[in-house]
Amino acid sequence: MSTTQAQKIVLAARPLGKPRLADFRLEETTIPAPGPGQVLLRVQYLSLDPYMRGRMDDRESYAPPTPVGGVMPGESVATVIATRHPGYSKGDTVLAGTGWCTHTLSDRGDLRKLDPAVAPVTTGLGVLGMPGFTAYGGLRVIGKPAPGETVVVAAASGPVGSLVGQLAKIAGATAVGIAGGPEKCAFLKDALGFDAAVDHKAVDFAARLKEACPKGIDVYYENVGGAVWQAGLPLLNEFARAPVSGLIAHYNASGLDDSPNLLPATMRAILSKSIMVRGFINYEFDAAHFAPFLREVGAGIADGRIRYREDFVDGLEKAPEAFIGMLEGRNFGKLIVRVDNPLE
Ligand SMILES: NC(=O)c1ccc[n+]([C@@H]2O[C@H](COP(=O)([O-])OP(=O)(O)OC[C@H]3O[C@@H](n4cnc5c(N)ncnc54)[C@H](OP(=O)(O)O)[C@@H]3O)[C@@H](O)[C@H]2O)c1
Numbered sequence: 001m002s003t004t005q006a007q008k009i010v011l012a013a014r015p016l017g018k019p020r021l022a023d024f025r026l027e028e029t030t031i032p033a034p035g036p037g038q039v040l041l042r043v044q045y046l047s048l049d050p051y052m053r054g055r056m057d058d059r060e061s062y063a064p065p066t067p068v069g070g071v072m073p074g075e076s077v078a079t080v081i082a083t084r085h086p087g088y089s090k091g092d093t094v095l096a097g098t099g100w101c102t103h104t105l106s107d108r109g110d111l112r113k114l115d116p117a118v119a120p121v122t123t124g125l126g127v128l129g130m131p132g133f134t135a136y137g138g139l140r141v142i143g144k145p146a147p148g149e150t151v152v153v154a155a156a157s158g159p160v161g162s163l164v165g166q167l168a169k170i171a172g173a174t175a176v177g178i179a180g181g182p183e184k185c186a187f188l189k190d191a192l193g194f195d196a197a198v199d200h201k202a203v204d205f206a207a208r209l210k211e212a213c214p215k216g217i218d219v220y221y222e223n224v225g226g227a228v229w230q231a232g233l234p235l236l237n238e239f240a241r242a243p244v245s246g247l248i249a250h251y252n253a254s255g256l257d258d259s260p261n262l263l264p265a266t267m268r269a270i271l272s273k274s275i276m277v278r279g280f281i282n283y284e285f286d287a288a289h290f291a292p293f294l295r296e297v298g299a300g301i302a303d304g305r306i307r308y309r310e311d312f313v314d315g316l317e318k319a320p321e322a323f324i325g326m327l328e329g330r331n332f333g334k335l336i337v338r339v340d341n342p343l344e
Contacts, residue, residue: 006031007316008101011066015056018252018327023056024072024320031103034084038107041078043098046316046337047125048074048323053251062281071099072319075130076339077114077121078104085109095124100319102339119301126334127308128297130282131159134245136293137285138221139167142243142278147172149218152209152235154178154200154228156188159308159334160245163297164221165194166306173219176212178228180329187332192307200224206231216240225249230262236275244279252327309333315340 005028012025034040055066055073066073080092087109088094094111098104114121119128126132143164145151151168155161156177165175165188176196177188185197196212198205209231216237222229226249236242269275300306311333313322319337326335 004031005029006101006103008071008099009316009319010071011056011068014058014068015252019053019056019320019324021320021324026317032105034082034105035107036084038083038105039080039085039088039111040082041076041094041096041098041104041106042081043076043078043102043104043316043339044093045077045122045125046074046098046100046319046339047076047129048313048319048326048331048335048337049131050246050248050251050327052323053327071101074098074100075125077124093121095129100316102316119298122310122334122336123301123308125336126159126310127163127301127306128294131334132163132297133285133290133293134282135160135163135221136167136297137282137289138243138245138280139164139171139219141285141289142276142280143219143221143241145171145173145219148174150174150176150213150215151219151221152176152178152213152217152232153221153223155223155246155248156194156197157184157309157332158223161221161223162188162192162308162333163306166192166300168219169193169195170300170305174215176209176217178209178224184332187309191309200228200231210235219243221245223248226259229266230260233262233265233269236269236273238273238275240273240275242275242277244277248327311335312338314338 010025013023015023058065076098078096080088093114096111114124145168151173153161153164157179165177168175175194177194178198178200179185180201185199188194188197198208198212213235217235218237220232220242222244223246225247311331316339
């Protein structure tokens with residue numbers, strides 16, 4: 001076993017509002033040796049996801065906060081480089097909750113093995129992984145679009161939104177995507193086949209969204225909140241469904257939120273139009289949905305009906321900057337860190 005150093009990125013301080021680079025710290029450690037029942041993993045690709053912002057805060061949530069000084073949480077595609085676990089061989093490629101690091105030990109028997117012959121392994125972090133399952137579950141279990149209905153989703157060029165729109169099209173619905181800037185909007189229509197794309201940065205965004213939804217909105221897949229919810233709310237049809245997947249516009253809010261109070265208008269619409277609003281976290285969907293998800297979306301990727309875009313950043317040390325940028329829309333597609341790691 002090499003004695004060369006491993007690297008990890010820890011939470012240095014809890015951010016107030018937008019995270020800063022100083023809220024993260026790169027640390028070096030010795031590469032550990034696996035004990036009985038353990039594998040040593042070398043991270044190839046680290047996923048950066050919006051939920052990680054929530055873990056940086058010490059407030060009540062569906063998952064405990066990362067302690068100050070603790071490794072930033074995250075999922076990776078990793079290689080087993082040493083093993084004392086009977087279920088894994090050296091060279092296996094697995095999906096694992098490694099956190100932001102180059103190497104880690106795992107004693108879990110439930111690492112998901114990835115077969116590069118089936119799909120590029122990075123898809124396990126995006127379209128064929130947690131974000132993809134979020135899109136699939138939220139749309140199929142809660143949104144339930146019918147042919148001819150209108151589905152609206154924001155953050156639509158990312159791994160969740162892009163699959164929501166494409167699955168809506170496959171269900172025979174009209175897909176309207178919301179994204180930041182003309183390049184992302186063009187991608188939604190030209191590469192992903194959305195029927196319309198609306199730039200939320202446009203000064204007349206609400207009017208453009210209304211124009212793009214002449215028959216109103218039947219499924220509003222909520223990824224963002226804030227001004228996007230405000231623009232979509234008056235367009236919701238009777239019996240509309242709103243799966244609430246994420247609220248990224250609010251993740252950096254420091255508590256002094258001066259955005260308008262939409263509660264009365266929201267509750268009035270829910271009551272008067274019999275709207276169903278339901279929040280969810282992807283893992284609550286029945287595990288029975290996961291195999292059909294992999295089969296269906298995997299087949300769609302293989303035959304070209306489902307497309308995805310990945311945005312790579314090189315080097316673990318670049319993860320904080322890339323993560324901060326994602327919260328402001330600087331990523332274009334599923335954000336992945338190619339962990340620079342020549343060690344074996
Ligand atoms: N419930 C669950 O289990 C679950 C699981 C995974 C993800 N999610 C949620 O799904 C959403 C999308 O996640 P993702 O992984 O696919 O991320 P992503 O789309 O790759 O990245 C986040 C995107 O959010 C958009 N955004 C940021 N601030 C915004 C604002 N104020 N207004 C409008 N758009 C804004 C940006 O895109 P633009 O440049 O287009 O604005 C940014 O690129 C997030 O809210 C996330 O928390 C939920």
